[in-house]
Amino acid sequence: MAYNFHPYYLNKHLNMNFGRFFLRVYAIWQFITRFFREVLLPPYEYKEIINQFFQVGIRSLSIITLTGFITGVVFTKQSRSSLAEFGAASWLPSLIAIALIRALAPLVTALIIAGKVGSNIGAELGSMKVTEQIDAMEVSSTNPFKFLVASRILATTAIVPVLAIYMGFVGLMGAYMNVHHNEQTSFTSFFQSAFMKITFLDVWVLLLKSAVYGFTIGVAGCFNGYNADQGTVGVGRAANTAVVVSMFLIFIEEMIIVQLVNYFKHG
Amino acid sequence: MANSMAKTISTPIDRSRPVISIRGLKKGFGNMQVLKGVDLDVYHGENLVVLGRSGSGKSVLIKIMAGLLKPDAGTVSVLGRDIARLNTKELQALRTRIGFSFQNSALYDGMDVRANLEFPLVRNKRHLSHSQIDAAIAKVLDDVGLSQTLYQMPSELSGGQRKRIGIARTLILQPEIMLYDEPTAGLDPVTSVEINDLINEVQERYHTSSVIITHDLTCAKATGDRLVMLSEGQFLRQGSFEEVFDTDDPKVKNFYNYNFIAGS
Ligand SMILES: Nc1ncnc2c1ncn2[C@@H]1O[C@H](COP(=O)(O)OP(=O)(O)OP(=O)(O)O)[C@@H](O)[C@H]1O
Ligand SMILES: [Mg+2]
Numbered sequence: 001m002a003y004n005f006h007p008y009y010l011n012k013h014l015n016m017n018f019g020r021f022f023l024r025v026y027a028i029w030q031f032i033t034r035f036f037r038e039v040l041l042p043p044y045e046y047k048e049i050i051n052q053f054f055q056v057g058i059r060s061l062s063i064i065t066l067t068g069f070i071t072g073v074v075f076t077k078q079s080r081s082s083l084a085e086f087g088a089a090s091w092l093p094s095l096i097a098i099a100l101i102r103a104l105a106p107l108v109t110a111l112i113i114a115g116k117v118g119s120n121i122g123a124e125l126g127s128m129k130v131t132e133q134i135d136a137m138e139v140s141s142t143n144p145f146k147f148l149v150a151s152r153i154l155a156t157t158a159i160v161p162v163l164a165i166y167m168g169f170v171g172l173m174g175a176y177m178n179v180h181h182n183e184q185t186s187f188t189s190f191f192q193s194a195f196m197k198i199t200f201l202d203v204w205v206l207l208l209k210s211a212v213y214g215f216t217i218g219v220a221g222c223f224n225g226y227n228a229d230q231g232t233v234g235v236g237r238a239a240n241t242a243v244v245v246s247m248f249l250i251f252i253e254e255m256i257i258v259q260l261v262n263y264f265k266h267g
Numbered sequence: 268m269a270n271s272m273a274k275t276i277s278t279p280i281d282r283s284r285p286v287i288s289i290r291g292l293k294k295g296f297g298n299m300q301v302l303k304g305v306d307l308d309v310y311h312g313e314n315l316v317v318l319g320r321s322g323s324g325k326s327v328l329i330k331i332m333a334g335l336l337k338p339d340a341g342t343v344s345v346l347g348r349d350i351a352r353l354n355t356k357e358l359q360a361l362r363t364r365i366g367f368s369f370q371n372s373a374l375y376d377g378m379d380v381r382a383n384l385e386f387p388l389v390r391n392k393r394h395l396s397h398s399q400i401d402a403a404i405a406k407v408l409d410d411v412g413l414s415q416t417l418y419q420m421p422s423e424l425s426g427g428q429r430k431r432i433g434i435a436r437t438l439i440l441q442p443e444i445m446l447y448d449e450p451t452a453g454l455d456p457v458t459s460v461e462i463n464d465l466i467n468e469v470q471e472r473y474h475t476s477s478v479i480i481t482h483d484l485t486c487a488k489a490t491g492d493r494l495v496m497l498s499e500g501q502f503l504r505q506g507s508f509e510e511v512f513d514t515d516d517p518k519v520k521n522f523y524n525y526n527f528i529a530g531s
């Protein structure tokens with residue numbers, strides 16, 4: 001037991017992990033550059049790309065609708081009392097719109113897609129890897145990286161922004177129903193005041209950062225699945241790592257993007 | 268029992284025409300040397316069996332032949348082309364002439380049998396019409412005796428059926444070389460014999476040259492025209508079944524005894 005605390009072993013342990021960590025970062029970097037190379041160079045797997053767009057989009061639609069609606073309703077309910085304290089209950093629609101468009105919609109969408117689609121990609125590619133289906137594709141003269149990886153990363157990158165916009169809309173609908181029920185605000189006046197504080201920049205940032213999250217989810221799922229090993233254990237681990245890593249990175253990216261946007265806005 | 272199952276089909280073998288030619292092949296992973304200098308010729312029309320214990324590098328060898336793994340040293344020439352020197356396009360073109368039957372069958376589990384068989388066809392022969400594709404699928408399914416499974420999913424098939432569909436999926440491109448990785452592993456003896464027969468039928472009907480990787484001596488005897496034995500990264504012996512096992516070398520003797528005593 002005691003040897004664990006000896007500086008020599010501690011040092012050795014750290015060195016090993018640092019070495020492995022940097023090897024992994026390098027491997028991921030290679031994976032990402034390969035993605036851009038394969039995406040840009042023909043032949044293009046149109047059919048499979050379209051197929052993945054539908055897989056990612058359609059299969060997530062119901063859960064995004066549900067969570068978006070609930071987010072809108074709950075956030076409205078929870079904010080009302082504090083705004084009312086300052087006599088600012090009429091600010092409710094624009095507060096909710098800002099919260100949804102700037103933060104909640106992209107973040108919640110990305111986390112849900114990471115859990116649902118990211119784990120699915122990790123498990124699917126992982127099991128294809130360990131059962132030699134990826135090798136089989138390769139000997140069928142099909143580039144498995146293009147067919148499986150590039151199409152999935154493209155799909156998550158393109159679809160998460162669409163779903164995030166959709167969640168923003170559904171969330172506002174939830175908020176409207178709650179506000180209408182309590183304050184009898186009309187549909188037009190709700191949305192007029194909701195969009196008063198929303199700028200084009202906000203929408204662009206939402207699209208851009210959701211695309212970054214989607215790319216992260218796709219890369220994390222594909223990298224872990226494509227490099228899975230050690231049989232069925234490896235498949236489970238690939239799915240799990242894909243989710244944990246992408247959720248972690250999404251929060252880091254959120255923080256960086258918020259800083260950058262503030263910097264550009266206010267100099 | 269095993270001795271009565273010697274190979275009966277014999278096709279002309281042309282020893283002047285190697286279809287695969289390997290010289291000084293070395294391959295390792297990290298610190299572990301798996302293949303330590305292997306020389307091998309596979310002749311036109313023959314079924315060559317590569318025997319070896321689990322972990323001896325048989326799968327590594329066959330994957331190098333298909334260009335799935337790169338050799339560390341040595342040359343591998345397949346159908347006259349040096350595999351290490353091919354670019355992606357050339358390698359893809361060469362692969363359409365090679366069939367690979369995987370150890371786990373490797374059927375795409377997201378697709379039904381028909382889509383599995385269609386996959387290599389539509390991706391390599393884009394000019395085919397629907398009726399030509401249907402005809403090709405019907406023919407290979409009939410050749411492996413599984414016409415009734417057309418719309419079944421891989422998860423609904425037995426191990427032996429999956430092996431057959433895996434073989435059918437490679438036959439659909441009418442390959443000149445067939446590579447079988449452990450065709451009978453995990454199958455019961457009766458199903459194994461059926462797969463052995465199928466391997467011989469493929470040799471006869473499609474005029475393929477085949478490499479059969481196995482540790483199953485019944486399979487080796489039933490399908491092999493010639494055997495080589497891989498041990499510790501090198502070939503120990505080669506020749507006909509009788510020639511390989513007519514020896515006092517304890518490694519070879521052990522392999523034989525365990526197979527027939529423990530296995531029957
Ligand atoms: N991609 C790889 N990365 C690292 N090591 C590998 C890889 N492929 C094979 N090996 C190692 O090479 C050795 C030989 O493996 P191989 O799969 O060729 O054995 P085999 O003879 O086919 O055995 P089996 O009968 O169990 O299939 C094993 O020790 C294996 O761990
Ligand atoms: Mg093997």
